[in-house]
Amino acid sequence: MTNVLVHELPSRAQELMSRLQHVLSLNPGVLAGELLARARIQSRQKPRMVLTGQFSSGKSSLIKALTDGDVEPVIDADIATDAVTEYEWDGSVVLVDTPGVQSGLRSHDELAVGAIGEADFILFVVTVNLFDDASRDYLRHLANDLQLFGQMIVVITQAGKQAAAEGVRDKAVQDALGTLAFNLPIAEVDSVYYLRSLDGGPRADALRTRSGIDELRLQINKISEDRGQLAQLRQPLHLIRQLCDEAQQLFVEDSPSQDALGLLAAQRSAVSDRRYMIERSFLAAEAEFKSACLVNVTAFVDTATSLPADGSRAGDALDAAESRLVEALDRHAEQFAHAINRLTEMQLDKLSERLLEIGDSNRAQHLLHPSGNVALETPDGLGATPSDHATHDRFTSVVDWRGVADQITKGQKWWGAGDGLKNASGSVGHTVVKDVGHLFGKKFKPWEALKIADKIGKAAKIGGFAIQIGLTGYEVWKGEREVRKAQLESERQHAAFITEIMGHADKIAADARRQLWEIIDPPMEVFLAGVQAAQDEILGADLARGNATRELSAIASEADRLLAESTAAANSRDAPSPAHQVLDTRRAAY
Known part of the structure; x- marks a missing residue:
C-alpha cells in the first residue's frame, strides 16, 4: 500500500515515541530520566496540502480517497463550496479544500489564492473535461506568475468515466501552461473507484489499481523528497532509533x-x-x-x-x-x-x-x-x-x-x-x-x-x-x-x-x-x-x-x-516526474 509520507512518517513516529517513553519509564535510574527528557518530538509546522480548481471538479472526494476515508469532507454543501475548509489528518497534515475558482465570484478566487500562499503542496484538480479558458488562466497564474510549479500536481479526476489516448491529457496540460519545454506532473484518478475498493470484494484490487490514487501518492512523495521535506520528517525516527540504542544499556547487568x-x-x-x-x-x-x-x-x-x-x-x-x-x-x-x-x-x-x-x-x-x-x-x-x-x-x-x-x-x-x-x-x-x-x-x-x-x-x-x-x-x-x-x-x-x-x-x-x-x-x-x-x-x-x-x-x-x-x-521509478525534476533515484539521505 502506498502511503502519503508527509502524513505517515509523523503519525508513526509519534506512536513509536509513545512506546519508547513507556519503556524508559520502567527504569528509575538517572540515565533513564535523561533519555526520557530527550524523548520528545519537537513540534513543527504541519505540511499543508491545498486542493484547488473549479467547482465540482472532485476536490472533496479526492481528499476522502487520499486519506482512505479517515477525513470526510462535506461534499456538495455550501460549506464546501464557498469557504476555505481545513481538515486535520491525524494531527500530521492539514488538508485544505478551497472554493471553486473562476466562477465569476471574486471572493472565491481571493479565498483560494490566499490559501495557496501558505501551501506546501498544491493539487490542481480538473475533471476529464480538462481546461476551459478560465481554468487555463488560473493554472498559468499559479505555475508561472506565482512560481509554484515545483510543488504542483495536476490531478485529472473522474478518469474512469472517459478514456483518452496516451499522451492526450499530458499535451492538454502542456498547452494550458503555454510552453513546449516544460510540463507539470499529472495524475489521472477516479476517487469513486478507490473508495469502492475499500469495501473489499473480488474486484477491490482492480478498482484500486484503476483509481490511480496510489500513483498520486507516489508523486506527492517524490515532490516531498525533492524539496527536502522528507529529510526533515525522518529526523524524529532517527532520534527514536538513537534513543533505543542508548536505552539498551539500561537493561543489561x-x-x-x-x-x-x-x-x-x-x-x-x-x-x-x-x-x-x-x-x-x-x-x-x-x-x-x-x-x-x-x-x-x-x-x-x-x-x-x-x-x-x-x-x-x-x-x-x-x-x-x-x-x-x-x-x-x-x-x-x-x-x-x-x-x-x-x-x-x-x-x-x-x-x-x-x-x-x-x-x-x-x-x-x-x-x-x-x-x-x-x-x-x-x-x-x-x-x-x-x-x-x-x-x-x-x-x-x-x-x-x-x-x-x-x-x-x-x-x-x-x-x-x-x-x-x-x-x-x-x-x-x-x-x-x-x-x-x-x-x-x-x-x-x-x-x-x-x-x-x-x-x-x-x-x-x-x-x-x-x-x-x-x-x-x-x-x-x-x-x-x-x-x-x-x-x-x-x-x-x-x-x-x-x-x-x-x-x-x-x-x-x-x-x-x-x-x-x-x-x-x-x-x-x-x-x-x-x-x-x-x-x-x-x-x-x-x-x-x-x-x-x-x-x-x-x-x-x-x-x-x-x-x-x-x-x-x-524514489520509486514508477512515480512520474515533470521535465524539470530529477528522474533518477538516490539513496536515503537519512
Missing part, C-alpha cells in the same frame, strides 16, 4: 555490555547527526542558488519581452542579454558547487572528530583495555573472575568481544578520524570528500549541459520579439481591447519564460542532492551495518534478554523499516 552499547549508540548518533546537518546545509545552499538565479533570469526575460521595434537592434539586445544570463547562471552554479564542497568537508570533518572522541573516551579505554574480567585478546572475548563465574559463563558463549572492539575502533581507523580527513589519505572519509570535490569541481557546468542559450534564446526570439513587434502595430490601428489582449499575452509569455528557466534550476538542485548522497550514503550504510552487527552480538546474549530490550529492539526495527520504506517509496 554487566559493565562491559553497558559500556559497549553506549559507545555503539554514540557512533550511530554521530553518523545520523552529520547526515542531518549536511541536508540542512544543502537546503540553505540550494535556496541561495535559486534566489540568485531568479534575479538574473527575471532580468533576462524583462529584456526579452520588451525589445525595441527595430529588428536589428532587437536582435543585438537579445544576444547581449542572453550572454549575460548564461554567464550569471554559470557563476551561480559554480558558487553552488563550492558551497556543496565546503559544507560536505566541514560536516565530515566534524564526524571524524566525533568518532575520535568516542574512541578516546574513558568508556572506550575501559572496554578496550580492561583491568577486570574482559579479555579482548581471547577468542571468547571474556574472562570471568571467580566471584561471578556462573553469570559470565552464560554470557561468554555468545558475545564475540573481538568483533565488538573492532567496530568501536573502526571509526578512527576506517573513517580517518584522528589525522583530519585531508591527511588521512586512503581512508573512507578522505575518499568521500575527494569524490564529492571531483563531482562538484571545476567541471560542474550544469547549465552548459542543458544548452540553456539555445533553448531559451530561441524561445525568446520567437515569443518576446514577435509579441513586441505586434504591440507596436496594435497601438497604431487597433482598439484598446486588442492592445490589452496583446499585453496580457506578453505578460503570460514573460511568466512562462521565467518558469521554464527556473525549472532547470530546480532540476540542477535535485540532481545535485541525489548525486551527493550517492557518494556519501553507501560508506555510511556499511559503517552502520557494523554498528548493528555489534549491537546484535551483545543483545543476543542470554543475559541481555528481557521484555524491555525486546521492546526497544522492536521499536528500533520499526523505525528502520519506516526509514527504508519512505526512501523506497519516495
Whole structure:
C-alpha cells in the first residue's frame, strides 16, 4: 500500500515515541530520566496540502480517497463550496479544500489564492473535461506568475468515466501552461473507484489499481523528497532509533555490555547527526542558488519581452542579454558547487572528530583495555573472575568481544578520524570528500549541459520579439481591447519564460542532492551495518534478554523499516516526474 509520507512518517513516529517513553519509564535510574527528557518530538509546522480548481471538479472526494476515508469532507454543501475548509489528518497534515475558482465570484478566487500562499503542496484538480479558458488562466497564474510549479500536481479526476489516448491529457496540460519545454506532473484518478475498493470484494484490487490514487501518492512523495521535506520528517525516527540504542544499556547487568552499547549508540548518533546537518546545509545552499538565479533570469526575460521595434537592434539586445544570463547562471552554479564542497568537508570533518572522541573516551579505554574480567585478546572475548563465574559463563558463549572492539575502533581507523580527513589519505572519509570535490569541481557546468542559450534564446526570439513587434502595430490601428489582449499575452509569455528557466534550476538542485548522497550514503550504510552487527552480538546474549530490550529492539526495527520504506517509496521509478525534476533515484539521505 502506498502511503502519503508527509502524513505517515509523523503519525508513526509519534506512536513509536509513545512506546519508547513507556519503556524508559520502567527504569528509575538517572540515565533513564535523561533519555526520557530527550524523548520528545519537537513540534513543527504541519505540511499543508491545498486542493484547488473549479467547482465540482472532485476536490472533496479526492481528499476522502487520499486519506482512505479517515477525513470526510462535506461534499456538495455550501460549506464546501464557498469557504476555505481545513481538515486535520491525524494531527500530521492539514488538508485544505478551497472554493471553486473562476466562477465569476471574486471572493472565491481571493479565498483560494490566499490559501495557496501558505501551501506546501498544491493539487490542481480538473475533471476529464480538462481546461476551459478560465481554468487555463488560473493554472498559468499559479505555475508561472506565482512560481509554484515545483510543488504542483495536476490531478485529472473522474478518469474512469472517459478514456483518452496516451499522451492526450499530458499535451492538454502542456498547452494550458503555454510552453513546449516544460510540463507539470499529472495524475489521472477516479476517487469513486478507490473508495469502492475499500469495501473489499473480488474486484477491490482492480478498482484500486484503476483509481490511480496510489500513483498520486507516489508523486506527492517524490515532490516531498525533492524539496527536502522528507529529510526533515525522518529526523524524529532517527532520534527514536538513537534513543533505543542508548536505552539498551539500561537493561543489561554487566559493565562491559553497558559500556559497549553506549559507545555503539554514540557512533550511530554521530553518523545520523552529520547526515542531518549536511541536508540542512544543502537546503540553505540550494535556496541561495535559486534566489540568485531568479534575479538574473527575471532580468533576462524583462529584456526579452520588451525589445525595441527595430529588428536589428532587437536582435543585438537579445544576444547581449542572453550572454549575460548564461554567464550569471554559470557563476551561480559554480558558487553552488563550492558551497556543496565546503559544507560536505566541514560536516565530515566534524564526524571524524566525533568518532575520535568516542574512541578516546574513558568508556572506550575501559572496554578496550580492561583491568577486570574482559579479555579482548581471547577468542571468547571474556574472562570471568571467580566471584561471578556462573553469570559470565552464560554470557561468554555468545558475545564475540573481538568483533565488538573492532567496530568501536573502526571509526578512527576506517573513517580517518584522528589525522583530519585531508591527511588521512586512503581512508573512507578522505575518499568521500575527494569524490564529492571531483563531482562538484571545476567541471560542474550544469547549465552548459542543458544548452540553456539555445533553448531559451530561441524561445525568446520567437515569443518576446514577435509579441513586441505586434504591440507596436496594435497601438497604431487597433482598439484598446486588442492592445490589452496583446499585453496580457506578453505578460503570460514573460511568466512562462521565467518558469521554464527556473525549472532547470530546480532540476540542477535535485540532481545535485541525489548525486551527493550517492557518494556519501553507501560508506555510511556499511559503517552502520557494523554498528548493528555489534549491537546484535551483545543483545543476543542470554543475559541481555528481557521484555524491555525486546521492546526497544522492536521499536528500533520499526523505525528502520519506516526509514527504508519512505526512501523506497519516495524514489520509486514508477512515480512520474515533470521535465524539470530529477528522474533518477538516490539513496536515503537519512
